[in-house]
Structures are given as structure tokens and as C-alpha cells.
């Protein structure tokens with residue numbers, strides 16, 4: 001029987017294994033948890049969301065929405081699980097991360113063609129392999145990959161936001177509302193600041209003590225824009241946070257009847273609404289400093305911090321040199337890579353690349369040509385981006401409208417433009433898949 005080894009049961013690895021098993025192909029899925037954990041993984045289930053619990057925008061006429069629609073068409077297990085385990089989050093698809101992981105774990109372990117092997121892989125197994133061990137892959141495997149691709153990895157840091165216990169938030173000050181529904185709804189808890197409170201908080205934040213980075217890490221330090229530490233963003237200027245994660249737009253403080261000067265938003269972590277994360281507050285401050293500075297946020301004076309923010313190393317390949325648009329090594333086409341390590345950026349993007357690696361590994365084993373998706377589709381555009389040899393100074397890329405080719409006609413209205421781009425992408429995507437008999 002045909003067989004593929006998949007390394008890592010994260011977002012990409014689970015999708016890859018699922019695609020293969022759906023096609024009737026046997027999978028050995030290697031996962032080092034629960035024997036060994038990366039610095040950011042804590043839960044023993046698969047497809048663990050290690051920072052935010054949001055899979056970004058749900059609506060079709062957005063980059064993240066188009067990506068989800070394409071993944072759904074390809075029978076994505078991640079999107080299916082997210083929809084089953086969704087929690088209210090305005091226009092975003094946010095999930096209860098424990099239920100989400102459990103749903104995926106039970107589907108993967110329950111599939112008769114997927115054999116889960118709990119072991120750290122330090123050498124690639126023979127035959128067809130998909131490496132989906134993530135940006136925090138174990139050192140042993142990282143050295144094996146480094147030897148294999150004969151390229152230096154690039155490394156940088158990502159940061160995770162703190163989580164507070166809901167019942168310790170002072171709701172005499174904080175208020176429930178969603179800015180996306182004109183202040184209606186209760187998806188978010190909002191901690192309003194007046195000008196003086198903001199200035200005091202800002203001053204404390206930019207002067208707070210950071211956790212030390214090892215010398216080698218300092219040398220490699222680059223900030224991932226999508227997860228920039230709040231203190232780094234703050235240092236860009238006194239108003240940067242007010243125009244970023246602390247923007248007060250669409251919110252009215254019920255105590256004053258006015259729009260606050262700034263607002264810290266708390267987003268639900270779980271379906272029971274007992275835990276909330278501080279939106280945009282990824283940080284590398286020392287834990288004691290996090291407690292001191294974040295307790296200055298109105299409403300969080302007595303908040304219990306269930307988890308403090310952390311920063312971690314993140315590794316990705318110089319994919320344009322190494323990979324083709326099917327996520328396989330140009331030099332050794334039996335070896336695929338999938339997930340964040342390929343330079344796609346984000347949970348959904350990582351999962352989508354896992355789908356493509358699994359789908360194409362399966363097709364090749366079946367003697368079929370691999371699927372090349374059109375650049376008008378979001379997965380097609382990302383696959384082309386990571387394998388575009390003309391790209392110099394390659395940096396990870398998440399789904400965005402800018403990665404797609406422009407429309408031939410000019411549409412001024414943004415919503416209509418995005419809707420048209422999304423419809424064009426989905427149509428091209430469907431046509432291509434039908435052409436391949438998928």
C-alpha cells in the first residue's frame with residue numbers, strides 16, 4: 001500500500017495527513033508531544049493554537065475569507081473544526097482552542113489509515129515525506145534539515161499575548177461591546193482609557209524591563225509584523241497604539257457617553273468565556289513587569305494573569321531557492337515541506353499549505369500530475385510567492401489582497417473591489433480543480 005510520512009501534527013501536518021488518508025493513502029504521522037514540547041506548545045492535542053485563538057476574518061470578501069472558502073472546497077479539517085468550535089468574535093472566526101484541538105485530534109487518531117507515532121524525529125524517514133514540524137521544530141530535526149538543504153535557516157521571534165481570568169476584570173469600569181457591530185454585542189470586553197490614563201500607561205510600557213534574549217537570539221532578532229510585541233510597537237510613537245490595537249473607533253464608554261481616548265480589547269479565549277486574551281498585547285516584558293504595567297489598564301487593576309506573554313524563536317526556509325510551487329524540494333522532489341516553515345505566515349495559511357502538500361504528494365503517488373493553482377486564488381498566490389525565484393530577501397507572507405493580481409478594471413468602492421477579487425479567485429480556483437479532476 002502507498003504510504004507517506006508526515007512529521008509534526010500541527011496545523012499543516014494534520015491537514016496533510018487528512019488529505020492523504022481521504023485519498024486512501026496510508027500515513028505515518030510523527031508527533032513529539034507529549035514526550036517533548038517546543039517552548040510555545042503546552043497542550044497534548046494536535047493542531048495547537050499557540051498564541052491568538054483567532055483564525056482571522058470570516059467574511060468571503062476578505063483575504064482571510066477567500067482563503068477559508070478555498071480550504072473548505074478542499075475539505076479542510078482545520079476549517080471544519082474551527083466552525084464546529086467557534087466562539088463569538090465579531091467578524092472573526094475565533095475558536096475555543098481546547099475544543100478545536102480535541103476535534104482535530106479525534107478525527108486524526110480515529111482514521112484507520114493514519115498511524116500516529118509519538119516520537120521526536122531527528123532524521124527524515126525514507127520514501128515520500130512531508131516535513132510539517134513548524135517554526136519551532138526541535139533542534140535535532142532542525143540540524144537534519146539544515147544539512148539537507150545546505151542553506152542557513154533564517155530565524156526571528158514571535159510573541160504571545162497574556163491571558164486574564166474573566167471574573168477578575170472589573171466590569172464597573174470595563175464594558176462588553178464589539179466595535180464591529182457599532183458598539184452592540186458582547187463579543188469583546190473593552191477597557192477604556194482617558195488621555196491621562198493612556199499617557200501614564202504608555203510611559204510605563206516604553207520604560208518597562210524586557211526579558212533578556214540570548215546573544216545569538218539578539219543577533220537574529222527580527223520582529224514578525226503580525227505579532228509585534230506591544231512594547232516594540234509603542235516605541236514607534238506615542239499614538240501608534242491608539243491607531244493600532246488600542247484604537248477606540250466604534251466604541252462608546254457607557255460611564256461617560258463618549259468615545260474613550262484609547263481602548264484595550266479583551267477577546268474570549270474559550271467557549272465558557274472564563275478567560276480573555278489582551279488583543280495585540282504580544283510581549284517580551286518580564287513577567288513581573290507585565291503584572292505591574294498591564295494592571296494599570298483600567299478594569300485590570302485586580303486582574304489575575306492566567307498566562308503571561310512570551311517570545312519565541314521562529315524558523316523558516318529560504319523557500320524561493322529551495323521549494324517549487326507544490327511545496328517540494330526542487331532537488332529532492334520526494335520531500336515536501338508544509339506550514340509556517342515554508343514562509344507562509346499564519347494559522348490558516350500554514351494549514352492551507354499542508355492541504356496542498358498532502359494533496360500533491362497523494363496525486364504523485366497515484367501517478368497524476370500535481371495541482372498548480374491559479375495566482376488569482378489565495379492558495380495559488382501564496383504557493384507562487386514562496387517559490388518565486390525573483391524574490392530577494394524572502395520574508396514570510398500571510399494571506400492579503402496585495403498578493404493577488406490587480407483587477408483589469410478599476411473599482412473605487414473597496415468592498416465591491418474585494419468582493420470582485422474574491423469571486424474571481426474562487427472561480428479560477430474551481431475551474432482549475434475541475435480540470436485536475438479534484
Ligand code: FAD
Pocket residue numbers: 007008009010011012013030031032033036037038040041047048049050051052053119120121122132133134135136137138140141158159160227311312313314338339340341345346347348350351
Ligand atoms: P505547528 O502548529 O507548530 O506544528 C508543528 C508540530 O510539529 C508541533 O505539534 C510540534 O510538537 C511538532 N514537532 C516539532 N518538531 C518535531 C520533531 N522533531 N518530531 C516530531 N514532531 C515535531 N499565527 C497566527 O495566525 N496567529 C498567531 O497568533 C500566531 N502566533 C504565533 C506565536 C508564536 C510564538 C509562533 C512561533 C508562531 C505564531 N504564529 C501565529 C505563526 C504560525 O501560524 C504558527 O506557528 C502555526 O502553528 C504554524 O503551523 P505549523 O503547522 O507550521 O506548525
